[in-house]
Amino acid sequence: MRVLLVEDTMDLADGIIAGFTRSGIVCDLAPTLEAARDSRAVQGYDAVVLDINLPDGSGLRLLREMRGAGDRTPVLMLTALVSVDDRVVALDQGADDYLGKPFDQRELEARLRALVRREAEQKGDTVALGPLRFSPAGMTATLGDDRLDLTGREAALLGLLLRHQGNYLSKTRLYDSLYGFGDADVGVNAIEIYIGRLRKKLAGSGVEIITQRGVGYRIDFEAGAAT
CATH class of the missing domain: 3.40.50.2300 (Response regulator)
Structure with a gap:
């Protein structure tokens, strides 16, 4: 946010x-x-x-x-x-x-x-997608019974993707939500690093972050992909 x-x-x-x-x-x-x-x-x-x-x-x-x-x-x-x-x-x-x-x-x-x-599809205090649960208040997430080890920016990025699940968010849109004017020395390509880290932490769960080249990223759940 x-x-x-x-x-x-x-x-x-x-x-x-x-x-x-x-x-x-x-x-x-x-x-x-x-x-x-x-x-x-x-x-x-x-x-x-x-x-x-x-x-x-x-x-x-x-x-x-x-x-x-x-x-x-x-x-x-x-x-x-x-x-x-x-x-x-x-x-x-x-x-x-x-x-x-x-x-x-x-x-x-x-x-x-x-x-x-109020602007999000899910109105509760926890945002869910498949086995993934995210708490905006605590900036914490669980995957099944396990708590995910997230940095502050990883949690913020995950929360933003979940709040807009089903929609592609551009790299610039994600960057603007994670960095303020005082972070001008951080390039927009830093988003790719955080996306990569989140993908590793979600691997095998059926929850995946999909890239549409030239458009952006969206988060989705494919039940058959869970292991």
């Missing part, structure tokens, strides 16, 4: 990003509306965490711009304004959720997972 955090309080933003990193969530930070617009102009996001009070205006302005342009990216408003009227205004203007400050990092991440899950 790649998230845009629009927040100008740097100590709060640093704490949120640190928590996201531990949970395998890639996060780009925009401290102003203008920075948020610039980030969105060059990058798509699975969700936006949007403060209301920003140095160059209200986050609601960006929300209205997104919805007016037909952008349905999930938006979670994160703000110290906690009155019912404030929540109603944000939700009526197109926000998907609302979390007041102060908040618990675990709740923020759980709400983001719930927003992203």
Whole structure:
């Protein structure tokens, strides 16, 4: 999952990003509306965490711009304004959720997972494919009775493929979900390395990652292939 955090309080933003990193969530930070617009102009996001009070205006302005342009990216408003009227205004203007400050990092991440899950075919807290089970909350996976030994990025890649199972995802799409702007020194071909590692760990299970040259990768299960 790649998230845009629009927040100008740097100590709060640093704490949120640190928590996201531990949970395998890639996060780009925009401290102003203008920075948020610039980030969105060059990058798509699975969700936006949007403060209301920003140095160059209200986050609601960006929300209205997104919805007016037909952008349905999930938006979670994160703000110290906690009155019912404030929540109603944000939700009526197109926000998907609302979390007041102060908040618990675990709740923020759980709400983001719930927003992203609404777009997925499987709505539960565990994504399944054949003998494979993946927990987005724990970033863990089991294959039958055995837990898979996954690095953070392997888990993030597996989760993304499973969330879009049946569909091909381009190498660029996968890269954008695993790496932020601060990882510019990592090339897109790193995805091939992680795909190769996942294939080895899934070997013999019937779960396979299929490559369509020039298109991308998708994950699938062939029951007859399991050993």
